[in-house]
Structure formats: C-alpha cells, structure tokens
Amino acid sequence: MTNPRNTKAKQAVLNEIANSSFALSQPELFERVKGTCDRVTVYRVLDRLVTENKIHKIVNIDGTINYALCASCDDSHSHAHDHLHFSCVTCKKIECLEEHLIQVKLPETYQIKELFLTISGICPSCQPL
C-alpha cells in the first residue's frame, strides 16, 4: 500500500460511522450506503480505514464486529484502545466510553498488548422510568 485514495465508497462509509452515536456493523453500514458501492467494497473499505487508524473494531458480546471512529487516536503517534465499551441489551447498540480507562495487573509471565472490556446492561436511553 502506497498512497490511500479518497474514493466515494470510502467517504460514504466513513461518513456513516462518523455521524452515528453508536458502533455499526458491516451489514448495517452496507444497508446505509446501498447504491453507492458493492457489498465487498464495504469490507475492503473497512479494512483500509482500520489500517489507517481512522476507525477501530469493537467486538460485541454476541461476537458481531462493529466499527467506531477513533476519537482519541487521531494523532497517529499514540494509538491505544484501553477504553471501555457499553453494550445495551435492550436497544443492542454498542458505544465507546472513552473517558473510562481500564487498569489490570497480571503476572509477569503474561505480556499484555491490548485490552477489550465490554459491559453489557441497560443504557441511559433505555432505562425504565
């Protein structure tokens, strides 16, 4: 990969991710950009955006992969994903809680690379009165 190009498909997908308050899956994204590009292109665009540190993957508690903007890692020098995710059992939406960091201690025999913490529960919007 030399110079990444700014294509219509890439713009459309990134735009949907940027304007969403929660993380979106490939099927959801394809539905939203339908007509703009092919199904396969969405997969390839997502891979590229992840490589370029524009977005990051979030695996939900059921195994579905969702994508969200990299908010705190626009500056390409520090790219850490030690924040927390919240997955609502009611509306099924998953969101980044960037302000909540995680700290874990393990024995020296483990070499830690990345943390994935997702909390399932009921989000503020879905709270019963």
Added chain:
Amino acid sequence: MTNPRNTKAKQAVLNEIANSSFALSQPELFERVKGTCDRVTVYRVLDRLVTENKIHKIVNIDGTINYALCASCDDSHSHAHDHLHFSCVTCKKIECLEEHLIQVKLPETYQIKELFLTISGICPSCQPL
C-alpha cells in the same frame, strides 16, 4: 425443556471442553468429536450445556465464540462471570483467568448486567526466552 438427557454427543462434547486447557470453538469441537455426531448436534449440545450452566461462552477478540467449563459456578446459586480472559496473539488460544476479577464504576444512568474483559497479548507458553 423438562429433563435434560445424557446423550453420547453431550458427553463427548463436554468431555473435550473439560479436558482442554483453553476454550474451544464449535468448529474445533466438531473436529474433535467427529464420527460421534452431526455438525448441527454440536450446536444444539452447546446451547443446552450453556442453558444448564455447565459451560459458558467466551467471545474472542476476533469475534469467534469459544466455550469453557464453568469452574466457579458449579453451584447453581451464584452464576457470575466477572472474571478475565486472556487471548494469545501467537497460539490463538483463549483461557479463563478465574482468579482475576474486574471492578468498574459507571454513572448511575447505566445499569450493569455483565462484564466481558479479554486481554490480548502473549501467553506464558509463547513467551520468547
């Protein structure tokens, strides 16, 4: 569902999970019990074992679902999964670290149900000397 039955397929699958030091996926389990039962049966057995609190699901960082014994929740009265999982980037194995619990604080507007924490990195067995 009234009385669960103890079938050959169920025994075989549970046996593989019990004797493994790391969590296994449906494809891995089917490979190991091949000849004993059908592919679909493995799915159904796994669902039943989860319902019966014999095993629990672990979603790996790539979205694949793995299954491990419920060690600390044999006693059916308390069934909490607030422990931590370690996923090795080298050998791809995922294991439960039952002794490491997680504590998180969130605003009152969030109602927490369950925690899913997976750490990716290099496990003790895969450490370069």
Added chain:
DNA sequence: TTGCAAAACGCAACAATGTTGCATTAAAAA
C-alpha cells in the same frame, strides 16, 4: 423387563457473513 412420551438426533436445505480472483474503472500524480 417392556412400553411409552418426548428429548435428542441426522440430514437436507437455507441464511448470513466473510473471502478471493480477475477484468475494469477511476483517483491523483506527473
């Protein structure tokens, strides 16, 4: 031990999600 109800199974068919190869198109540099 035998008979019975239904839990569990096998198999085929289908659905969803993700991947690959290759000819064609289009972005951006020259």
Added chain:
DNA sequence: TTTTTAATGCAACATTGTTGCGTTTTGCAA
C-alpha cells in the same frame, strides 16, 4: 491530458450458524 495503479464490481466460493421434519434413543413408569 496522460499515465499509473489503487480501488471497484461481480461472480464464485468458504465458513458459520439456523430451521424443519421424520427417525432414533433416553429415561421413566407400568
């Protein structure tokens, strides 16, 4: 504008998971 090649479309395939239905097997009771 021309040229290079990154990116796309499309078809074909692979993997993972689901559903329906007729058949088998388990556990219980007679």
